[in-house]
Amino acid sequence: MAHPNGSGLANQALLNKIDKLRELNVKSIALPQLVVVGDQSSGKSSVLESLTGFSFPHAQGLCTRYATQISCRREKAKNVTISIIPRPDADDTTATRLRTFRRNVSDLSNDKLALIIQDANKFMGIRMDAHDDTPGLQTFSEDILKVEITGPEEQHLTVIDVPGIFYVPNPPLTTEADKQMVRGMVQSYMENSRTIILAILPANADIATQEILTMAKKADSDGVRTMGVLTKPDLVTEDASRDTIKDLILGRGKKLRLGYFIVKNRGADDRISTLDERIEEEKAFFHDPKWREIALVARCGIGPLKARLSDLLMDLTKKEFPNVKADVMKDLEESKGKLSGIGPSRAGQTAQRMFIGNLVSVFQDVTRCALSGTYDGHMVFEKIPDLKLITMIQKRNERFANDFWKKAHTRQLTSSSDSEEELLHSTTEESICPDPNTYPELHDIIEGDDYECPEPDPFSQVSLMEHIDRVYQSNRGAELGTFSGSILAITFKEQSKKWKPLVLAHVSQSISIVHDFIFKLLNYVCPDKQVRDQLWETMIVDELRKRYVLAMDHARFLLRTEREGIPSTYNHYFNAEVQKKRQARVNASLRSQAVEYHLSNKTSIDAIPTSSLSDTTVNKANADQVREDILDNLASYYKVSRKRFVDVICRQAIGHFLLEGEESPLKVLCSNLVHSIDTERLEMIAGEDGQTKDQRTMLELDIKNLEDAMKVLRG
Structure with missing residues (x-):
């Protein structure tokens, strides 16, 4: 059965419209979304796999160089479609080439996925190896890898995974400029007022010192859009640390409006377990006497987390949909006004x-x-x-x-005869x-x-x-x-x-x-x-x-x-x-x-x-x-x-x-x-100078995308 809050054709259609808008990648429109953020070693990939069932291949450099949009939808046929959404400022030739990338598979093994990801990286111009000095390659990209997962057991959920922030560059593969670019990318996603921030935090680290929370605080000063997800509880060995984690889960510690959840990750050496097996293992782990206090709380385990995120996304989408529509209409009128301002093309006398x-x-x-x-x-x-x-x-x-x-x-x-002088403009x-x-x-x-x-x-x-x-x-x-x-x-x-x-x-x-x-x-x-x-x-x-x-x-x-x-x-x-x-x-x-x-x-x-x-x-x-x-x-x-x-x-x-x-x-x-x-x-x-020509081209592209967005919203 579908989740209660996500049931109904109307709700499904609403979420589908937002996904279609996201595919258009209209840079000026903020869309309702869930964004998963965290350090490279925080357990972010494991959480995503548990939420979506999509398992990134375990090969260095394949999955951490760009944002990934993972959409799950309930349909009869089981299928995975992988494509690329071009970055907003991509020129027409590059955007067209990137949109030609599309892979469909019904049975996605790790080996098949690794090959697809390698192909996608080549399309985006990602440097795969530290020693690859081919001109034009980059370590990180602002293009988006889009993964659509359908199946009879899926419930509607779309999450955005962004590269994990890192602190020490590893030249020549990563540089200081790459470090700042990733931080800027992550911050820009979090600053979207229609984004729910899913901050992945390792439970075995001091929560108060986690920089990802500092970044979230900067983007969401009141903490109303941020949810903390604690990972790796099996690595928490001290009772004091465990009590601190419990206080956070039960809402007794440092509060976020959306609170904290806790999940158990796949083990470092686990390569063969299924998702169902890991869910059962997670339930058994939290029923251990050390964690039993929070075992019955609906904030413990991947199942409650996924249900809560689905509810949040649906509620956010319903609330923001009229505002998204108003923003699209406003931006469309402004873009048309700007295009009218620079006038038609002036190629001849x-x-x-x-x-x-x-x-x-x-x-x-x-x-x-x-x-x-x-x-x-x-x-x-x-x-x-x-x-x-x-x-x-x-x-x-x-x-x-x-x-x-x-x-x-x-x-x-001065004369008495001057007394008739006009006073017409005296005030x-x-x-x-x-x-x-x-x-x-x-x-x-x-x-x-x-x-x-x-x-x-x-x-x-x-x-x-x-x-x-x-x-x-x-x-x-x-x-x-x-x-x-x-x-x-x-x-x-x-x-x-x-x-x-x-x-x-x-x-x-x-x-x-x-x-x-x-x-x-x-x-x-x-x-x-x-x-x-x-x-x-x-x-x-x-x-x-x-x-x-x-x-x-x-x-x-x-x-x-x-x-x-x-x-x-x-x-x-x-x-x-x-x-x-x-x-x-x-x-x-x-x-x-x-x-x-x-x-x-x-x-x-x-x-x-x-x-x-x-x-x-x-x-x-x-x-x-x-x-x-x-x-x-x-x-x-x-x-x-x-x-x-x-x-x-x-x-x-x-x-x-x-x-x-x-x-x-x-x-x-x-x-x-x-x-x-x-x-x-x-x-x-x-x-016309080059700048004016470029401005007209960009405005025409923006208008086309915004008009397409209006068709989606009115459809």
């Missing part, structure tokens, strides 16, 4: 030009979304928020406008500007330091009038009651001297944002580093630099136009501002002359005597009147010029030259670029 054309098309699609703010149009904006270009530029422009309004004037221009959130040191190609184009515009002195009202007086006294002509245009030009240029660093810093920061956008978007649309680097270095960066220079030059041109020469405007707003300021000055003077006047209804109002009007409008020196007129004209013109200038900088230097114009750096990567690439440069840019 047509394919290469099409490849770059597709990159350009995606780049321009994302750029259009980034400029229009339609971020729901592409998933990239969720992955890389820094690509929300227009949002970042808008925030920078608003900060620039705020700084111009609040800080860009040299001296404070704008600041965007983060890329570090200029990130892109050395911009160092000679942009202003590297982030200019922090200082606040004007709030107590400089008197100083401004004094400054106007000095300019007037130094530049006055024969004008009567008026002043020359040069006086307004001089005062305006001095009042706007912070404009230049403020503008150049703003345009520089905007260039950094645009450059960062282009670089990051290119990284996204072109994951192939070789293509990306060639495009960037040979086709893009120099052209970008030219266009950034145009933007900076235009900003400097606008500064010269606005700040140099005679101030000029055709905006009627200027005259309205001048009149408002004059009226405000008259109003302030009249209010100072006001007296309280009591009405008949016992209320009072402020009244201005008519005699005071002449003092307000007449009694003022010519120079005083001119200085006031200069101040009014300066304040009015500054306000008109500032508003005009901020808009022009944002619309032209930023909007046109950096974002929307025909010479915008965002339009460097365009269809014209694809058509302009000559044949030689096309091959240099888009031709």
Whole structure:
């Protein structure tokens, strides 16, 4: 009869699916499995033979050089099939050759098995003899020997046997590198979170010093996946040592969640006993008075061990099967995404030009979304928020406008008529500007330091009038009651001297944002580093630099136009501002002359005597009147010029030259670029290197294996 926990077609099918997945050897998927680990002299082979009925030949070098997967299944016909599962990184030719190895026997004698193992070793390129110096041979291999055992008495069990760890190399057969390779192989199997670790430990050695337990502890820190199997109890001669072993078996010693089992190995000189005979001998051994305390415990002997392992494997498989399926689906999608990222094969000019054309098309699609703010149009904006270009530029422009309004004037221009000044951007959130040191190609184009515009002195009202007086006294002509245009030009240029660093810093920061956008978007649309680097270095960066220079030059041109020469405007707003300021000055003077006047209804109002009007409008020196007129004209013109200038900088230097114009750096990567690439440069840019070809081949193989795995899981 089948074991209760392994009974039923559903359970059998589930275990068969895991075995088929293991045969596909998908390196990224961890499968539920039992792995037998231990030192070379721990009795590991004897335990495996008792568990599976498979007896490795007793010849040096035949069975310890690679992992062996032994699967037992109940079927009517008795048969043993031996094949090779190629290592995950084997090339197609090697993998195909290794898969051709297949041997089927119904009656497996030791001599027949020895010959099969020798053939398998030759297929895997295993060095059989210390003196064999044939090129290309290796002592250990990452290929897997697969042994399938079927028969009417078998119960479903699959175990992985890995080479026993050793401590002293035996050159030339084994070297220090071989020692480390074996340890790494064993550790990698144990670290699989879906692996039950069967640690084989000789009972006649100090359990506390067994390194295999230390390795298991590293892989399974909580001890929830590790089971200890004690061997060679017949070699334990001291009562104290025997009591220690009993405590472990009964759960009174150092605990593992899966506990300890104990089995008796085949004797060193025993070559002819059958498995049934050894089981009977084992039962008799543990009924000896020295071991009788644990004889009735279901952790004593190969029978209870095999039943427990079968249960564990079934429970683990049921628990992990949905997770295995989810992992396969996830890895399949990721592999397809990576393959899509490197694109189709680029063996000829047509394919290469099409490849770059597709990159350009995606780049321009994302750029259009980034400029229009339609971020729901592409998933990239969720992955890389820094690509929300227009949002970042808008925030920078608003900060620039705020700084111009609040800080860009040299001296404070305070007037009651300014109280209506707009507060549109007073609470704008600041965007983060890329570090200029990130892109050395911009160092000679942009202003590297982030200019922090200082606040004007709030107590400089008197100083401004004094400054106007000095300019007037130094530049006055024969004008009567008026002043020359040069006086307004001089005062305006001095009042706007912070404009230049403020503008150049703003345009520089905007260039950094645009450059960062282009670089990051290119990284996204072109994951192939070789293509990306060639495009960037040979086709893009120099052209970008030219266009950034145009933007900076235009900003400097606008500064010269606005700040140099005679101030000029055709905006009627200027005259309205001048009149408002004059009226405000008259109003302030009249209010100072006001007296309280009591009405008949016992209320009072402020009244201005008519005699005071002449003092307000007449009694003022010519120079005083001119200085006031200069101040009014300066304040009015500054306000008109500032508003005009901020808009022009944002619309032209930023909007046109950096974002929307025909010479915008965002339009460097365009269809014209694809058509302009000559044949030689096309091959240099888009031709595939060996690494890309290998990556595509590996991804295609991974996808095929994962798709095959999905067929198994859904079958």
